Amino acid sequence: MRQLVSALEKSIEMHSNNILPPYLSWIHNAAVGFLLRGEQISVLFKPEEFYTTLLDRCRSAKHRIALASLYLGTGPLEEQLVQALDGRLAERGGDLQVSILLDAMRSSRGSTNSRTMLLPLLRSHPNCQVSLFHTPRLRGLLRFILPTRYNELVGLQHMKLYLFDNDVIISGANLSHDYFTNRQDRYIVISECPSLADFYFGLVERLSAVSMSLDEGNTLTAGTPHLHPYLSALQTYESEARDSVWGYYLQAVDKAAQQSQDTGDTWVFPLLGLPPLAVxxxxxxxxxxxxxxxxxxxxxxxxxxxxxxxxxxxxxxxxxxxxxxxxxxxxxxxxxxxxxxxxxxxxxxxxxxxxxxxxxxxxxxxxxxxxxxxxxxxxxxxxxxxxxxxxxxxxxxxxxxxxxxxxxxxxxxxxxxxxxxxxxxxxxxxxxxxxxxxxxxxxxxxxxxxxxxxxxxxxxxxxxxxxxxx
CATH class of the missing domain: 3.30.870.10 (Endonuclease Chain A)
Known part of the structure; x- marks a missing residue:
């Protein structure tokens, strides 16, 4: 915490364009911030706009895609999304990196599930990574006793963020049919903000490293060999995972503190809630x-x-x-x-x-x-x-x-x-x-x-x- 306060104090000194009103100025002491222009932010209003945007971005991304969601559905619309990723990976080859982060329990429901939907990508494209976060609190006898669906009560990967090159979509919507058609949610698109996209791509990488990695044979292994979510000692996993993920956030604070952000009329502050890691x-x-x-x-x-x-x-x-x-x-x-x-x-x-x-x-x-x-x-x-x-x-x-x-x-x-x-x-x-x-x-x-x-x-x-x- 002392490290966070110190880094944020430096960050405040660098913010010569502090547009925040007095009653919100404290937020610079609580989170890393990115200054940009309001024109870089747009709002989507309808589920079909969300789906169309995802599809278009998957088909046009040049260098990187990161998708973090609770799960991926198994219907025709989701299949089109996977096909768009497959086609773009084939076109771009090694120039495009795709990282997908889902929840392990929710993505494993039924014989046809998020995992089976994504296997074709893993079998065809070595630069596509699929990671499934498994809460460390579901372990031991509890893991074997709780049936499917009820095991999700213990804890989930619930983030929803969708990144394409230097554009970021923040939402509450998952990647499934209802969210693409008749389930109302919110969707904000932040365009051409490399520093913010770098931050979120790195965050997905850090979370993936403390999650389970899915291979082309539909087998899960620990993303970091010595750090297994339910086989490693609970205290060891929680401590090391926290150091990695929250430590990354602190590094982002330090990086922002070294960069002068003096043009813009809009601040964005990413906020994390990671209860299993005491954040x-x-x-x-x-x-x-x-x-x-x-x-x-x-x-x-x-x-x-x-x-x-x-x-x-x-x-x-x-x-x-x-x-x-x-x-x-x-x-x-x-x-x-x-x-x-x-x-x-x-x-x-x-x-x-x-x-x-x-x-x-x-x-x-x-x-x-x-x-x-x-x-x-x-x-x-x-x-x-x-x-x-x-x-x-x-x-x-x-x-x-x-x-x-x-x-x-x-x-x-x-x-x-x-x-x-x-x-x-x-x-x-x-x-x-x-x-x-x-x-x-x-x-x-x-x-x-x-x-x-x-x-x-x-x-x-x-x-x-x-x-x-x-």
Whole structure:
């Protein structure tokens, strides 16, 4: 930590163009930052735009591609994506490096899965690497007892970032059919920013090195021979993996401190949440952002799964002066609707969590809630938009993979990006993005929560303690 503070102090001295307002200036002490122009950032609004962009970038990348996601689906759209990678690798030969990072458990479901989808790439292209992160907490007897799907409860690789040459896409969307068609998420594209792309490509490399490596025979081996996620001693793995990944982040801070960044109107700050490696930067920074918002400001906070941690709830209700407008999935827009087993109770449990939160929020009159509802669609967008006092457009956003719940804070690998901008055009685009989501929201109240059709089943109420942990 002392090393981080020292490096960041140097970084602050180099930032002659410190455009951050006083209430956010502290973020330079908490994260590595990249200064750029607002015109370099664009927002995608629709799942099909996301898919088309991925497909186009896979077909045109010249030097490097990095894809980090929970999993890759197995349908025709995903097959086209793999074919695009295959074709581009064949065209570029050794000039193109492809690195794919997924979760080991989620990518191994069923006989046809993410692993089998990617085997043709490994068999044809030596410069394609597929790595599967296996949480070190799933080991020993637990690893053999927990069945498929339930073993994913222990922890996942949940980051979603997609890199092509010097362009980076930050999202909450996975690489599967629903996310390409009718599952609403968020997608921000940052173009022609070599330093940011270098950072994220290196991050994927470091995470891959502490993950399992997939070979052309569909066998998994440790990415670093002496560092096995569930066979090495837990303390040894966690310590060495943390030194490698978080150490890389500290190196990025040092590198940024040596470079003068004096032109631009927009800052971007990558944030990491790596609970298995004892890195909680993302949740720490997020809480402080909520606390730092000035009186009269408005925070629009969205999550696909409303299950805020106690810390986030307390921050919103007691330690923040901002007004909050919360958007969550209506049960009919929840991806777990009609799921088998315990997962089928998730929509009802989240309704109950929202009602419990609203009961507390009614005492402070700064909080209002909406539910995203669109026939035939599910909802997965998350993040926040902060609009300062006296303004009608947000100048700050958080985007990434975190749902602000216990899983995000305590179990899964997460990546978020904090973006602050003075660029009026980008502010307008962020406002449009926020409105695009909220316009499909219907008000959620305690009256709505008590409607007969919204009351959770008794068995769901009995398992609330379990759902709260995820």
């Amino acid at each position: 909680n930067q993302d949740s720490t920074v997020t809480r402080r952002i909520l606390e730092s918002a000035e009186t009269g400001s408005t925070v629009h906070l969205a999550t696909g799964y409303f299950n805020l941690t106690d810390e986030y709830s307390a921050t919103i209700l007691h330690n923040s002066r901002a007004c909050f407008r919360l958007l969550m999935a209506h049960p009919t827009a929840n991806g777990f609707l009609a799921a088998r087993g315990l997962a089928g109770g998730i929509p009802g449990a989240y309704t109950r969590f929202a009602a419990m939160f609203l009961e507390r929020a009614e005492q402070c009159d700064r909080v209002a809630m909406w539910e995203y509802q669109r026939p035939g669609w599910t909802y997965h967008a998350k993040g926040l938009w902060l609009t300062p006092p006296g303004h009608d457009r947000p100048n700050f956003t958080l985007i990434g993979s975190s749902n602000f719940g216990a899983r995000s804070v305590q179990r899964d690998l997460e990546n978020q990006m904090a973006i602050f901008t003075n660029n009026k055009g980008l502010q307008e685009v962020l406002l449009s993005e926020q409105q695009h989501l909220y316009q499909l929201g219907t008000p959620f109240s305690l009256e709505v929560a008590t409607l007969p059709e919204r009351r959770p089943a008794l068995w769901v109420l009995a398992f609330m303690w379990f759902f709260k942990s995820y």
